[in-house]
Amino acid sequence: MAADTISKSTIPVIDMRDFPAESGKLIKACEDWGCFRIVNFQGILPESLMLEMKAVVKSLLELPIEIKKRNKDVIAGSGYMAPSKINPLYEALGLYDMASPQAVNAFCSYLDATPHQRDTIVKYAKAVNELMMDIVNKLQEGLGINNVSFEDWVCQFRINKYSFTPETVSSPGVQLHTDSSFLTVLQDDETIGGLEVMKRCGEFEAVDPCPGTLLVNLGDIATVWSNGRFLNVKHRVMCKEAGTRLSIASFLLGPKEATVEAPPELVDSEHPRLFVPFTYEYFRNLRVSNKFHTGEALDSLRVPS
Numbered sequence: 001m002a003a004d005t006i007s008k009s010t011i012p013v014i015d016m017r018d019f020p021a022e023s024g025k026l027i028k029a030c031e032d033w034g035c036f037r038i039v040n041f042q043g044i045l046p047e048s049l050m051l052e053m054k055a056v057v058k059s060l061l062e063l064p065i066e067i068k069k070r071n072k073d074v075i076a077g078s079g080y081m082a083p084s085k086i087n088p089l090y091e092a093l094g095l096y097d098m099a100s101p102q103a104v105n106a107f108c109s110y111l112d113a114t115p116h117q118r119d120t121i122v123k124y125a126k127a128v129n130e131l132m133m134d135i136v137n138k139l140q141e142g143l144g145i146n147n148v149s150f151e152d153w154v155c156q157f158r159i160n161k162y163s164f165t166p167e168t169v170s171s172p173g174v175q176l177h178t179d180s181s182f183l184t185v186l187q188d189d190e191t192i193g194g195l196e197v198m199k200r201c202g203e204f205e206a207v208d209p210c211p212g213t214l215l216v217n218l219g220d221i222a223t224v225w226s227n228g229r230f231l232n233v234k235h236r237v238m239c240k241e242a243g244t245r246l247s248i249a250s251f252l253l254g255p256k257e258a259t260v261e262a263p264p265e266l267v268d269s270e271h272p273r274l275f276v277p278f279t280y281e282y283f284r285n286l287r288v289s290n291k292f293h294t295g296e297a298l299d300s301l302r303v304p305s
């Protein structure tokens with residue numbers, strides 16, 4: 001797909017087959033927007049697998065609530081989220097550590113998944129992880145950084161369902177937030193829109209559906225790792241039309257045990273280290289226990305100036 005056939009929206013579009021030519025545009029997208037759409041990644045994640053995964057997600061989210069409730073948290077907020085007072089139109093299932101066969105097995109067993117559904121989840125997780133590694137390597141090349149390995153970083157899935165009706169038009173689907181992750185690969189709905197990203201100036205930009213492409217959002221950990229260069233994009237979902245919106249978010253969270261810190265290439269006397277090193281687990285607990293949704297957790301982790 002050619003980059004210039006994509007939507008009216010001005011969100012940057014990155015052609016994954018056109019590197020290093022797209023490198024400057026990729027880094028600028030991370031700095032100015034904290035998000036971008038990617039095209040031409042089908043060699044890693046074929047469209048047929050994206051559609052198959054969407055069908056699996058749809059049937060899992062249609063299970064009776066008693067079954068969905070068996071998908072318990074492994075870390076704060078990683079399991080089933082029922083519709084709530086704050087987000088009554090929204091529910092989600094989650095799989096923490098999608099690269100772990102035991103974690104995938106537990107998730108599938110609790111939800112009585114069929115062998116075909118399990119197989120699709122495993123294939124999708126592997127492809128999305130490979131795509132994430134491709135993206136982070138392109139980011140590193142763009143910044144002139146070598147040798148940082150992201151292989152042991154934990155990945156989490158969240159599959160989201162929004163039940164929109166004519167009566168709920170203009171209501172929020174999911175409240176304004178940043179992702180806690182380094183980056184999020186989002187397979188959004190093919191037809192039902194509603195996602196909005198906040199630009200640096202504070203205005204919202206609608207992210208229109210664009211089947212066969214993926215949206216990449218940068219989260220709080222990207223801001224820390226890039227020593228403040230990358231924007232942790234704030235975003236929300238609004239009900240714009242009646243219909244069911246289904247999205248699949250795959251989060252590259254942080255290292256399993258090591259601390260998150262900017263690589264030395266991004267730190268010098270003109271760019272002093274902005275954040276103290278911390279583990280992802282510490283950060284996640286800080287965010288969840290204080291109900292920090294839009295990056296406020298980063299404030300208390302700044303190096304005193």
Ligand SMILES: O=C(O)CCC(=O)C(=O)O
Nearest residue numbers: 158160188195237247249
């Ligand atoms: O459903 C969407 O499009 C957005 C989901 C999202 O922002 C998230 O899961 O963090």
Ligand SMILES: [Fe+2]
Nearest residue numbers: 177178179235
């Ligand atoms: Fe998000």
